[in-house]
Amino acid sequence: MIELLVQHPLLAALLALVGLGAVFGALLGYAAVRFRTEGNPIVEQINAILPQTQCGQCGHPGCRPYAEAIAAGEDINKCPPGGQAGIEALAQLLDREVVPLDDEHGEEKVPQVAFIREDECIGCTKCIQACPVDAILGAAKHMHTVIASECTGCDLCVEPCPVDCIDMIPQAQTLQTWHWELPDTSNRGADIIATDAGEAA
Amino acid sequence: MRKIHDFHGGIHPVENKHQSLHTPIRDAGIPAELTLPLSQHIGAPATPLVAVGERVLKGQLVAEATGLVSAALHAPTSGTVTAIEPRPIAHPSGLPAPCLVIASDGEDAWCELPPPCSFETLERPELLARIRAAGIAGMGGAGFPAAVKLGLKPGTQVETLIINGTECEPYITADDILMRERAAQIVRGAQILAHLVAPAETVIGIEDNKPEAIAAMCAAAEGTGIEIAVFPTKYPSGGEKQLIELLTGKQVPSGGLPMDVGVVCQNVGTAAAVADAVEHGRPLISRITTVTGAAVDEPQNFEVLLGTPMSHLLALAGYRAADNPRLVMGGPMMGFTVPDPGVPIVKTTNCILAPSAQELPAPPPAQACIRCGLCAEACPASLLPQQLYWFARGREFEKAEAHNLFDCIECGACSYVCPSNIPLVQYYRAAKAEVLQMRRDAQKAEHSRQRFEARQERLEREEAEKEARRAARKQAAEEKARRAADAGSGEADPVQAAIERAQARKAAQAAGAASEENPLQKLEKTVVTTRERLEKAEAKLAQARSEGADHIAALETGVEKTRAKLAAAEQALQDYQAQQTPAEPAPAGDAAQAAIQKAMAARAAQANKSPLEKARDNLEKLEARLAKSEARLAESRAAGEEEKIVEALASSVERLQEKVAAARAELAAEES
Structure with missing residues (x-):
């Protein structure tokens, strides 16, 4: 046997390579079964970036379905609540081109919160059924109200209301939400001589 | 003599402290109206305990601390609560915040205070409770509730208690003058704090540009075991982490607290307030505030009631509004522009700076960064300000965070040395805020996701339950049909049989009608069928009773009715038979019959009319x-x-x- 191999080095090399291939193939096959990942991990990562307003503006019934669609190759610019920042984060994650938000699906708005004009509410429970995050409280023929801290501002409750008593109110800036803005660098000419300013004024 | 360490970076701006140190502390008096913001400290706002229109006495608790990290509020003078509403406060945003407004009555009548006592007799929890009840929040500028900082976890060993008398920021002299005039009170406060946290050593740190204060403190601390540490003047050695490094050589880890290196740090103003609160039971209702700058005639320090409008103090100091383009709360390095001179003094207002246009000119326009690296040399936190600047500007907040953005103490040393006049600190503040906002958003998104998924799950579960019920009903119906089919399989098809029976009956009826109608037979038949029905109904009722079904009542009434019908039918038969026997015409039936006849007659008459x-x-x-x-x-x-x-x-x-x-x-x- 050894003699045969010595006399035919080509055969020896072939056998060695085939043997290695078989061993590593078996190893990889075992690993694929043993360390199998459940579900699609990229979907979870995409879903973590999406804003979870569950508004359906992207045309999918919730953020997770859209995450699945993105993982399957759909455009990343269909989420108005996520805004440009969300698109950038998705682009970075998926190594895709940063594209502007698709106007067809709506535009980026300031965060809003639903407000029920309680005098006008007739207690039909339609908004309660529409709310994707159970943020509306009420019972049949009793006044409903929005739990503002749970509201994602998706405005899905506005359309079903038969008496149009739901307003979407932009979230007011409070001391808790106020923060310093980055200095404005847009209108700064590079040719301004520092010593000119102030003295002349 | 203690070894004084050094910290990285630092700057030496013009001190400008002498202007406000010519006169002793002056009492600012009682203004007509006091505005107490409910949030003068870091943490949750206090909850008001008084109603509008209520009279309050000096020192009375008017708003209590809510939650762990919070501080109580007390009425600074006696008077009437006139409003609890949002008012402008000293905040860079200029946004209004909830405030409690008290119209003073000028009597300055104290409420009843806890009896004075000596701190040695008090237990730790009792001491802490007194400090918490007095509403003391860090007086150095940050406003962290003192009781929270002092409420150590059991079993922690404090190496060093540092009392911070550094006051490194230019212009401010509130702590300096406090140490000069009330050294004994500060030392007593330090003793109380030492009693509370039981440190191995207690040090009062003072910069060497305050010789009078050092002398006064040394004299007061004589024989108490409290050490006065003097170190060279450098900005920002008064920063908590910088002072700890100066005095102990230890560095507070990134994102950590002084306690992580066994140090507790409190301001001299806080120590004085603690002494007042513990020994005299007096809550924190006033503080020392420096009013300085070229736009005031008499720069000086005031002892001022909390809630006093800044304009009141400025008027006392001879303020020339025309010379003052912007009013600053705090010092020139870390202060911020106040939106309106009417805003109130709060627990953290150590200085009101009214500079002239020459003194603190508007920042010149920023130029491009030339990567000179001066900022990195000046940074007391050993950060890379230039890198942070690029990341903040490019909105690469994650990278900024990775470069320890949150270790920045916003001291302004980098902006001070920047030859391009780039407002670096503003970039860092904005970047920090963006990161915090993103964290909050992420948290909210996660919360919404959980709620959404919980709802989806609930809907699916309900759907499944409904489906299961439907399936169960369907199965039951099929079962029943099968059983019925099994029972009827002995004979012909039950439906077919019923149809046949009906057909037979019809045929018989038709035959009866065709032949001479026999009323007797008819009546007899009625009696027979009614009896059969009665028997059937009774059997059904008996079965229902034995099964305990819920329609027994309905069956019972059915049986009753059938029985009544049977009786009526039997009666009719008997009547007919009796009638037949005498062969007399039947009397005009019953009342109903009569009524019908009458109605018919009436209709006939009507028709004729x-x-x-x-x-x-x-x-x-x-x-x-x-x-x-x-x-x-x-x-x-x-x-x-x-x-x-x-x-x-x-x-x-x-x-x-x-x-x-x-x-x-x-x-x-x-x-x-």
């Missing part, structure tokens, strides 16, 4: 009904019945009146 008569009759009837209705209405009105009933009656009367009118018109038409 002329239209005129008909109309007249109709009118008469309607008039009678109207009279009756009106009587009923009057009756119910008199009895004061429910409005609804009266209304209904009234409307029916109206309708009748209309009908009567129509009938009259008809009659008139017929007559003509």
Whole structure:
């Protein structure tokens, strides 16, 4: 046997390579079964970036379905609540081109919160059924109200209301939400001589 | 003598402290109105305990701490609460915040205070409770509730208690003058704090540019075991982490607290307030505030009641508003522009700076970064300000965070040395805020996701339950049908049998009708069938009773009715038989029969009447009904019945009146 191999080095090399291939193939096959990942991990990562307003503006019934669609190759610019920042984060994650938000699906708005004009509410429970995050409280023929801290501002409750008593109110800036803005660098000419300013004024 | 360490970076700006140190502390008096913001500290805002219009006494608790990290508020003088509403406060945003407004009555009448006592006799929890009740928040500028900082976890060993008398920021002299004039009180406060946290050593750190304060403190601390540490002047050695490094050589880890290296740090103002609170039971209602700058005639320090409008202090110091382009709370390095001079003094207001335009000119326009690296040399936190600047500008906040953005103490040393006048600190503040905002958003998104998924799950579960119920019902129905089929399989198909029976009956009836109708046979048949039905119903009832079904009542009434029918049928049969025997004509049936006959007769008569008569009759009837209705209405009105009933009656009367009118018109038409 050894003699045969010595006399035919080509055969020896072939056998060695085939043997290695078989061993590593078996190893990889075992690993694929043993360390199998459940579900699609990229979907979870995409879903973590999406804003979870569950508004359906992207045309999918919730953020997770859209995450699945993105993982399957759909455009990343269909989420108005996520805004440009969300698109950038998705682009970075998926190594895709940063594209502007698709106007067809709506535009980026300031965060809003639903407000029920309680005098006008007739207690039909339609908004309660529409709310994707159970943020509306009420019972049949009793006044409903929005739990503002749970509201994602998706405005899905506005359309079903038969008496149009739901307003979407932009979230007011409070001391808790106020923060310093980055200095404005847009209108700064590079040719301004520092010593000119102030003295002349 | 303690070894004084050094920290990285730092700058030496012009001190400008002497202007406000010519005169002793002056009492600012009682302004007409005090505005107390409910949030003068880091943490949750206090909850008001008083109502608008209520009279409060000096030192009375007016708002209590909510939650762990919070501080109470007390009335700085006696007076009346005139409003609890959002008012402008000293905040860079210029946004209003909830405030409690007190109109002072000038009497300055104290409420009853806890009896004075010596701290040695008090237990740790009792001491802490007193400090917490006094509403003391860090007086150095950050405003962290003192009781929270001092409430150590059991078993922690404090190496060093540092009392911070550094006051490194230019212009500010509030701590300096406090140490000069009230050294004994500060030392007592330090002793109380030492009693509370039981440190191995207690050090009061003072910069060497305050010789009078050092002398006063040394004299007061004589024989108490408290060490006075003096170190060279450098900005920002008063920063908590920088001071700890100066005095102990230890560095507080990134993102950590001084406690992580066994150090507790408190401001001298806080120590004085603690002494007041513990020994005299007096809450924190006033503080020392420096009013300085070229736009005031007499820069000096005031002892001022919390809530006093800044304009009140400025007026006392001889403020020239025309010379002052912007009013700053705090020092020139870390302070911020106040939106309006009417905003109140709070627990953290150590200085009001009213500089002239020459003194603190508007920042020149920023130039491009030339990567000179001066900022990195000046940074006391050993950060890379230039890198942070690029990341913040490019909105690469994650990278900025990775470069320890949150270790920046926003001291402004980098902006101070920047030859391009780049407002670096503003970039870092904005970047920090963006990161915090993103964290909050992520948290909210996660929360929403959980709620959404919980809802989806619930909907699916409900759907599945509904489906299961439906399936169970379907199965039960099929089972029943099968059982019925099994029971009927001995004979022919039950439906077919029923049809046949019905057909037979019809045929028999037809035959009966074709032949001479025999009433006797008919009656007999009725009796027989009714009896059969009764028997069946009784059997069913018995079965239902034994099974305990819920329709027993219905079955019972059914049985009763059938029995009554049977009796009636038997009676009819007997009557008929009796009738047949004497062969007499039957008397005119029962009352119902009579009524029917009468009605038929009436109809016949009606048919014979002329239209005129008909109309007249109709009118008469309607008039009678109207009279009756009106009587009923009057009756119910008199009895004061429910409005609804009266209304209904009234409307029916109206309708009748209309009908009567129509009938009259008809009659008139017929007559003509």
